Amino acid sequence: MAQAMGFFTDTTVCIGCKACQVACHQWNGLPAELAQQPTATTPGKALPITGNSYDNTGSFSDVNWRHVKFIEKSAHPDRSDLAWLMMSDVCKHCVNAPCLEVCPTGAILRTEFDSVYIQQSACNGCRACVSACPFGVIHMGGTENAGQGTAKKCTLCYDRLQNGLQPACAAACPTASIQFGLIEDLKARAQKRVVALKAAGQTQAWLYGADERILGGLNAFYLLVDEPETYGLPRNPQLPSRSVRASSLVSIGSAILMGLAALVSFRRRGEEHD
Amino acid sequence: MTHSTVAPGWEWWVVWYFFLGGLAAGLYFIAALIELVGSERDREMAQVSYYLAFPLALVCGVLLILDLGRPERFWHMLIQSETGRLMFKYWSPISVGAWTLTVFGGLAFLSFIGVLAEHGRAGLGRFRGLVRTLHSGPVGVGFSLLCAGVGFFVASYTGVLLTASNQPFWSDTRLIGGLFLASAAATSTALMLLLRLLWAAPASLVRLQRVNSWALGLELLLLVSFLLSLGALATPLLQSSHGMMLIVVTGLLGLVLPLMLRLVRGPSTWVTVLSCLLVLLGGFEMRYSILMVAQHLVVAGR
Numbered sequence: 001m002a003q004a005m006g007f008f009t010d011t012t013v014c015i016g017c018k019a020c021q022v023a024c025h026q027w028n029g030l031p032a033e034l035a036q037q038p039t040a041t042t043p044g045k046a047l048p049i050t051g052n053s054y055d056n057t058g059s060f061s062d063v064n065w066r067h068v069k070f071i072e073k074s075a076h077p078d079r080s081d082l083a084w085l086m087m088s089d090v091c092k093h094c095v096n097a098p099c100l101e102v103c104p105t106g107a108i109l110r111t112e113f114d115s116v117y118i119q120q121s122a123c124n125g126c127r128a129c130v131s132a133c134p135f136g137v138i139h140m141g142g143t144e145n146a147g148q149g150t151a152k153k154c155t156l157c158y159d160r161l162q163n164g165l166q167p168a169c170a171a172a173c174p175t176a177s178i179q180f181g182l183i184e185d186l187k188a189r190a191q192k193r194v195v196a197l198k199a200a201g202q203t204q205a206w207l208y209g210a211d212e213r214i215l216g217g218l219n220a221f222y223l224l225v226d227e228p229e230t231y232g233l234p235r236n237p238q239l240p241s242r243s244v245r246a247s248s249l250v251s252i253g254s255a256i257l258m259g260l261a262a263l264v265s266f267r268r269r270g271e272e273h274d
Numbered sequence: 275m276t277h278s279t280v281a282p283g284w285e286w287w288v289v290w291y292f293f294l295g296g297l298a299a300g301l302y303f304i305a306a307l308i309e310l311v312g313s314e315r316d317r318e319m320a321q322v323s324y325y326l327a328f329p330l331a332l333v334c335g336v337l338l339i340l341d342l343g344r345p346e347r348f349w350h351m352l353i354q355s356e357t358g359r360l361m362f363k364y365w366s367p368i369s370v371g372a373w374t375l376t377v378f379g380g381l382a383f384l385s386f387i388g389v390l391a392e393h394g395r396a397g398l399g400r401f402r403g404l405v406r407t408l409h410s411g412p413v414g415v416g417f418s419l420l421c422a423g424v425g426f427f428v429a430s431y432t433g434v435l436l437t438a439s440n441q442p443f444w445s446d447t448r449l450i451g452g453l454f455l456a457s458a459a460a461t462s463t464a465l466m467l468l469l470r471l472l473w474a475a476p477a478s479l480v481r482l483q484r485v486n487s488w489a490l491g492l493e494l495l496l497l498v499s500f501l502l503s504l505g506a507l508a509t510p511l512l513q514s515s516h517g518m519m520l521i522v523v524t525g526l527l528g529l530v531l532p533l534m535l536r537l538v539r540g541p542s543t544w545v546t547v548l549s550c551l552l553v554l555l556g557g558f559e560m561r562y563s564i565l566m567v568a569q570h571l572v573v574a575g576r
Binding site for chain 1: 281283284304308341342345354361363367430452456
């Protein structure tokens, strides 16, 4: 297997230009999509603007495999101290991937680049991966162009990697916020960047997903300057299998109790004359 | 802000599968337990259950296939589409569930055919002796144990499948599998009691009611434990319409009221009919609420 490859996203230099989103759409032939901000009364209704800062896509979707977040931070009610955090989000290509763990068809597999890839011809649309992903990355294809009824997400431009190219989003990023390369090289580069930022006074800089604490490591990890929740990232995402043993034991206990109930109830032969 | 998780969109097909699958599995394991420990009088009740379990299992299979994004690829759950090899992941509840449901369908079919043979229907009467042989001795005990085990699994794995996720509510408890199993026992015995009244099937009423009451008690205990196990998430659940329905329709109408009616009014016909209908309603509502609340209620982390 080739060495693990992936993304280091330095959110401190993201300018929110969305070139990565455009490049992703262009290379992968994904159609444009108006923002979808479901409400309680109009679930799935498409609106022309999100009303959420300069975010015009709102979230990941079957055709938005990258999503540039515009996070507005303000401690004052009059928002006079408004500041933006920007972050180009993508599939994390987890080392221990929840989606890959639960997929019952084998459609989700790990490539020679250590990325997580959904084989469209094998996916049958059961949506277990959607339920398992702690980052909300995977969506079901709902349009003909995107391929109907199967799970969709970033492929880490598998076709480009096979031909010696870097992913389209990283190639398009004008500020090197999205950097692509060997994971080990990226980690070393990211550590240096954190040290430099701290020396420059940005003491909150840290790396999310660069070590093994989060799902064994993320092959798309981030330099953040705030808590993960601020960026809409889970603090401590877990594998779905963490609950199987305990849940199974509870089920077995319930089965034993019902078996005993049947034994006590049905074995008293001849007592009732109904 | 983008939510951390996305709802899988398991809606009405899955709600009905969870309910009917629970009924099929419950009917099957109760019938298998009757075969194991019950008297000859109770066997007729088991036979009625076998008549129902197989058609219900078939309906469940159809519901699950219809829920897929690509229904024509349902067989990918069992066979790798690219290699033709068996597809099985023992660590994935949905994979194990797909296989066990297939085995369950096969066993339910055998039991269905067996009852037809015992009753001399569909030209299968000549196999009556063979069926009786298979139902007796160590072979019969082994077969019934297998059937009960598979029935228990089908009744509970759907709950384990929900907890093996990263969805709010589902992944915050370990009790949904046990809750679904107790509900399967409660709803299936309720259905058996109703059929006993309608078809005037023989003498299992008191014993069946006893099992039903045990199941209701266990389900009530697990429902309360489920709510407690959610911790801080119990508050948004209880403030939602799904949570209110869970408490009122499942907890009060579907569990507490049937138990109270039996205690206060005794086992009269109207009490049996009313309590069984309420138990079935509560069992359906419980699955509906648990499935929908995680997918429709906006909470922190979603």
